[in-house]
Amino acid sequence: MGAFLETLLGNxxxxxxxxxxxxxxxxxxxxxxxxxxxxxxxxxxxxxxxxLLISTIVxxxxxxxxxxxxxxxxxxxxxxxxxxxIMCLLLGYYFTYMDYDSGRISDDLMYVRDEQGQxxxxxxxxxDCWGFGISNMIIAFIFFLILSLIFKWWxxxxxxxxxxxxxxxxxxxxxxxxxxxxxxxxxxxxxIKSLVMLMSAGIDMHTDEIxxxxxxxxxxxxxxxxTVTVLRSYQIINEHILFTxxxxxxxxxxxxxxxxxxxKMNLANVSNGTFAQYMNFGTLSVENQxxxxxxxxxxxxxxxxxxxxxxxxxxxxxxxNQFTRSxxxxxxxxxxxxxxxxxxxxxxxxxxxxxGFPLLLKNLRGIDSKLxxxxxxxxxxxxAITVLPYFNVESDADGRHIIDGSTFISKAKAALEYYEKNIxxxxxxxxxxxxxxxxxxxxxxxxxxxxxxxxxxxxxxxxALAVVDFCEIDxxxxxxxxxxxxxxxxxxxxxxxxxxxxxxxxxxxxxxRLLQKPMTQFILFCKYMDEQLPSSKDQAWAKGKRSFxxxxxxxxxxxxxxxxxxxxxxxxxxxxxxxRGFAPFELAEMKKDVxxxxxxxxxxxxxxxxxxxxxFDYRLSGIEPKISNxxxxxxxxxxxxxxxxxxxxxxxKLA
Numbered sequence: 001m002g003a004f005l006e007t008l009l010g011n012x013x014x015x016x017x018x019x020x021x022x023x024x025x026x027x028x029x030x031x032x033x034x035x036x037x038x039x040x041x042x043x044x045x046x047x048x049x050x051x052l053l054i055s056t057i058v059x060x061x062x063x064x065x066x067x068x069x070x071x072x073x074x075x076x077x078x079x080x081x082x083x084x085x086i087m088c089l090l091l092g093y094y095f096t097y098m099d100y101d102s103g104r105i106s107d108d109l110m111y112v113r114d115e116q117g118q119x120x121x122x123x124x125x126x127x128d129c130w131g132f133g134i135s136n137m138i139i140a141f142i143f144f145l146i147l148s149l150i151f152k153w154w155x156x157x158x159x160x161x162x163x164x165x166x167x168x169x170x171x172x173x174x175x176x177x178x179x180x181x182x183x184x185x186x187x188x189x190x191x192i193k194s195l196v197m198l199m200s201a202g203i204d205m206h207t208d209e210i211x212x213x214x215x216x217x218x219x220x221x222x223x224x225x226x227t228v229t230v231l232r233s234y235q236i237i238n239e240h241i242l243f244t245x246x247x248x249x250x251x252x253x254x255x256x257x258x259x260x261x262x263x264k265m266n267l268a269n270v271s272n273g274t275f276a277q278y279m280n281f282g283t284l285s286v287e288n289q290x291x292x293x294x295x296x297x298x299x300x301x302x303x304x305x306x307x308x309x310x311x312x313x314x315x316x317x318x319x320x321n322q323f324t325r326s327x328x329x330x331x332x333x334x335x336x337x338x339x340x341x342x343x344x345x346x347x348x349x350x351x352x353x354x355x356g357f358p359l360l361l362k363n364l365r366g367i368d369s370k371l372x373x374x375x376x377x378x379x380x381x382x383x384a385i386t387v388l389p390y391f392n393v394e395s396d397a398d399g400r401h402i403i404d405g406s407t408f409i410s411k412a413k414a415a416l417e418y419y420e421k422n423i424x425x426x427x428x429x430x431x432x433x434x435x436x437x438x439x440x441x442x443x444x445x446x447x448x449x450x451x452x453x454x455x456x457x458x459x460x461x462x463x464a465l466a467v468v469d470f471c472e473i474d475x476x477x478x479x480x481x482x483x484x485x486x487x488x489x490x491x492x493x494x495x496x497x498x499x500x501x502x503x504x505x506x507x508x509x510x511x512x513r514l515l516q517k518p519m520t521q522f523i524l525f526c527k528y529m530d531e532q533l534p535s536s537k538d539q540a541w542a543k544g545k546r547s548f549x550x551x552x553x554x555x556x557x558x559x560x561x562x563x564x565x566x567x568x569x570x571x572x573x574x575x576x577x578x579x580r581g582f583a584p585f586e587l588a589e590m591k592k593d594v595x596x597x598x599x600x601x602x603x604x605x606x607x608x609x610x611x612x613x614x615x616f617d618y619r620l621s622g623i624e625p626k627i628s629n630x631x632x633x634x635x636x637x638x639x640x641x642x643x644x645x646x647x648x649x650x651x652x653k654l655a
Contacts, residue, residue: 010044016138020131023109023123024096028132033106047095051088051136055143058084059150077148084144085137092136096129176208178257178340179471180332182360184215185352186223186454187387187463188345193227194456195464196234197571200564201522202250202642203514206471207341211257213332214264215356223454228263230567231256233560240557241635246628249635249642251522259335265328334372336380339475343467344384348412348419357384358418361428365483381430381478382485383470386419388412388436390459430478430485433466434492435459437580455574458502458582462493465511501581503599516584517655520598521645523572523585524616526565527594528641532613540621541640546629548637557634595652603652619644 010029017025028047030040062080099105105124107113112120183192192212199205212231216224235256243253342364346357364382367374389412423429437459469491479486496508504516542548552558569587576583586597594612595603610618623643627636649655 010042010048012139012142013044013048013135016135019135020096020128021124024105024128024132027099027105027109027124028096031106031109033108043095043099047092047136048139050091050095051140052143054087054091055084055140055147058087059144059147081141081144085140088140089133089137091133093129093133096132097126100124100126100129177471178209178211178337179205179207179467180211180213180336180340180342181467182213182215182342182344183227184344184346184356184360186216186221187347187460189214189216189221189224189227190454190456190460191345191385191387191463191467193223193230193571194461195467196227196230196256197568198461198464198468198515198518199254199256200234200252200568201518202253203468203518204250205254205468207254209255209257210467211259211335212263213260215360216264216352224264226567230564231263233563233567236560237557237564237634237638240632241638242632244630246630247635247639248646249639250518251525251638251642257335259331260328265326330371333367333374333377336373336377338376340376341381341383341471341478342377343470344382345387345463345467346384347387348389348416357386358422361423365428378483379480381470381473381475381480382428383431383433383466384429385433385435385463385466387459387463388434390435390437390457424488424490427484427486427488429488430480431470431473432488432490433463433469434490435462435466455578456571457578458575458580461575461582465493465514466491468514500579501576501583503582503584505600516598517649519584520649520654521642522568523597524594524645524648525641526568527597528613528616529562529565530569532616536613536617539617541617541624544624546624546627546633546636548633552633552637555634595648595654598654601654603654606651616644616648619647623647 013028014025028043030038030042032039058080062077110124111122114120181192181195183189192214195210199210214224214227234252235258238252238255241247241249241252243249344357344360346352361382361384364377364380367377369375371377424432477487477489494508495502495506497506499506504512507515536542537548537553572585573587575581576585576587584599586599594616606615608615608618620640624640627639627643631639
């Protein structure tokens with residue numbers, strides 16, 4: 001057994017020794033002309049171990065350091081395999097050529113000599129060194145393939161195909177959990193925007209990846225556009241940060257996936273046309289036209305499709321029934337894996353949400369078996385939040401408005417009755433969340449498009465927390481069978497103490513602990529960027545050995561970070577001045593009392609002569625030298641501010 005292991009690598013090389021001459025093979029086995037035996041170093045072992053080491057380093061780099069879904073493609077694996085093979089080809093050539101060139105190969109293997117000792121012919125040539133390099137390249141590829149199967153388990157790239165052939169394990173095991181979040185209509189878009197704000201602040205999502213998917217016929221809706229903008233900036237920021245063991249940062253930690261380009265399911269035939277045109281009303285027989293007029297009003301038939309369904313779920317239920325036949329839905333199904341979850345966000349009192357939610361859920365639980373991963377989707381953990389009325393629209397004395405806020409409650413009651421029978425009654429959901437508010441601010445009337453831009457609302461923030469809660473539920477409690485939840489449960493959200501304007505103190509302890517520290521850290525980061533950073537670029541933290549120069553502050557990364565900063569501060573502003581308001585921070589300029597921004601908390605004294613932004617700069621400068629050298633400049637910047645804000649929040653006792 002010992003002899004076998006000792007010669008294992010040599011025997012492997014023997015499979016490919018036709019690429020080089022036998023005499024070179026004898027040398028690599030350790031032939032010594034003085035002893036007439038194989039008593040020299042077994043070069044095969046030395047070269048083989050170096051080849052194995054290089055292959056291991058390349059593997060570790062790919063699966064644990066690069067380790068990003070962006071590179072989870074067969075071609076990225078192939079590029080690494082080719083790179084490893086070329087490195088080992090050169091390694092094999094180098095080892096043998098050095099022996100060839102320096103005369104370390106035994107003379108009887110190297111030459112044929114006559115009786116006078118003159119060289120008659122040379123038995124080993126440089127081409128044999130290249131031939132051994134090719135042999136070593138093939139051995140390296142074998143090592144690479146084997147190591148791929150070993151190292152792939154605990155990395156993001158573990159779901160990649162190997163050499164273009166997907167392994168059995170990768171089709172069944174997903175070590176990284178994704179949560180697909182469907183945002184239906186305007187409310188869905190606004191809740192997802194609040195979710196992105198929480199993710200930016202480093203709220204623990206209990207999932208590796210959030211995959212937003214919007215369903216809305218109104219392509220120009222301002223609420224949707226604003227959300228997609230922050231999603232895109234967040235995505236770019238996240239892609240620049242590799243969350244290794246050297247990183248404490250939680251800002252932007254959860255990945256955002258995009259199996260559907262632009263995050264939005266495209267709906268066919270909803271642009272520049274009325275509902276009547278969509279239904280080809282003019283081609284119907286007289287009898288069918290008469291029946292259709294019973295089901296839909298003249299106003300319904302004249303409704304333009306490109307601005308949503310204007311509070312008419314009867315129209316939405318017809319139009320939205322198409323999306324499961326779209327390529328976007330097929331792409332979603334193809335990307336779904338074992339262990340992934342689904343969450344649906346919708347309002348109950350509009351048109352798009354009220355109609356889209358039951359249709360989507362029905363098509364998920366009764367998915368066409370011909371679609372990819374149909375069984376996985378049918379029995380996946382599915383949660384949903386239905387948002388009951390929490391705002392109103394301005395009334396119209398002339399009765400010209402198609403959307404009537406006075407009907408929101410009656411629509412909600414009718415929908416709840418339907419949900420009771422056809423969703424809760426069917427055990428279609430593993431977890432069902434309800435939320436509403438009885439303080440209803442009236443927004444300016446809008447039928448959609450660029451004018452539909454509602455201020456952020458507390459209800460939307462709490463709706464985002466429903467996603468966090470669902471992701472945290474232990475998978476053992478989310479079993480489904482034959483498209484039915486085995487043990488469904490239902491949740492509502494309540495506050496500790498009511499008020500027209502809430503702060504962290506109005507929440508129960510669990511919610512306050514979840515939100516207060518990360519949101520406080522992130523507003524300190526944003527306010528520093530907004531108020532202080534331009535005048536602090538000459539501080540020690542910025543001008544050290546690894547300085548943040550003007551090129552960094554002019555980079556696209558910093559531009560996208562600025563987009564998130566602006567959006568976060570604006571989001572908090574909108575929350576604070578809405579009805580019901582959520583104002584946990586003093587948002588006015590705080591240069592004179594930087595750490596007095598958390599409402600209800602008097603910041604603790606710190607044993608230092610420095611205060612406010614001077615203290616902030618001091619902490620940044622003390623932490624910067626301790627940041628790992630392994631991080632790129634973008635990751636170092638975020639890591640620096642995460643550690644500094646965490647230290648400041650802790651020592652000032654702001655959370």
